Amino acid sequence: MYTKTKILIVEDEMIIAANISLQLTTLGYEVTGIIPRGEEALVHIENHQPDILLLDINLKGKIDGIETALIMQKTFNIPIIYLTANADGTNFDKAKATNPYAFISKPFKKLDLERAIELTLNRVKSEKEKENIAGEKTYPFILSDSIFVRHLEKMVRVDIKDILYIEAERNYCRIYCKLKEYLLVMTLKDLDEKLPQKHFIRVHRSFIVNISQIDEVATSHIVIAKKAIPVSKTLKEELLNRLQTI
Structure with a gap:
């Protein structure tokens, strides 16, 4: 089934934004x-994650486009296409640090927008193919009581009972155990789909936890090995249901 590419427009000049929306549609x-x-x-991104972010650099408000990108990239890896009417050197250098996929200078033509998006989608496809090749070597092998993860060029067995929690680091996952940490080249979403559900549960966009390691459950977080881990409102009910059935 064909799925349309989802694009979020972040632009404070509403006439320009409406025109872009019409062109994209x-x-x-x-x-x-x-x-x-x-x-x-x-x-919006937290609730409706787009495939591409069309982002004006010079936004009015508390944070500009570049600051928005930097905050977003702490949690999400969404390709950015910057829109700018002021492409001076200082702004360009700051924006470049966020690794955008393209810049479009205002005023721009429909063809400029179309080509920037096509190039972005082509680059995303190429990056995913490379990740898939790397992933074949780094994805963990899941057994009923343990997983094998790549560590220092070896596949190391990690007992499920020793895993405390797993934290997302953009396109990586860090597994925290009682004595060691392991970094995997895969997204938290992909790992969540592979882990045995009877032992693990996702409690936040950035965290999966081992249910048996939970020490405390508070209003907005849980505690595992003295680490406070945030719990999303939408996921807390499932967590409480799971705890009641154990």
Whole structure:
């Protein structure tokens, strides 16, 4: 089944934003929203993660486009296409540090927008193919009571009972055990799909926990080995249901 590429427009000039939205819809893309402020965009991204972010550099409000990108990239790895009417050297250098996929200078033509998105999608496809090749070597082998993870060029067996929790680091996952840590080249979402559900549960966009290691459950977090781990409101009910059935 064909799925449309989802694009979020973060632009505070609403006439420009509406025109971009119309052009994207005409080109066959799905616009997930038109948002004028960076702080509002971060909330939207958390709830409706787009495939591409069209982001104006010079946003009004508490944070500009570059600051919005930096905050977003702590949790999500969404390709950025910057929109800018002021492509001076200082702004360009700051924006470059966020590794954008393209820059579009205002005013721009429909063809500029179309080509920037096509190049972005092509680059994303190429990066995913490379990740898949790397993933074949680094994905863990899952057994009923343990997993094998790559560590220092070896496959190391890690007992499930020794795993405390797993934290997302963009396209990587860090497994925290009682005595060691292991870094995997895979997303938290992919790992969540592979782990045995009877032992693990995702409690936050950035955390999976070993249910048997939970020491405390508070209003907005849980505690494992003295580490406070945030719990999303949407996932807390499932966690409580799982705890009641153990």
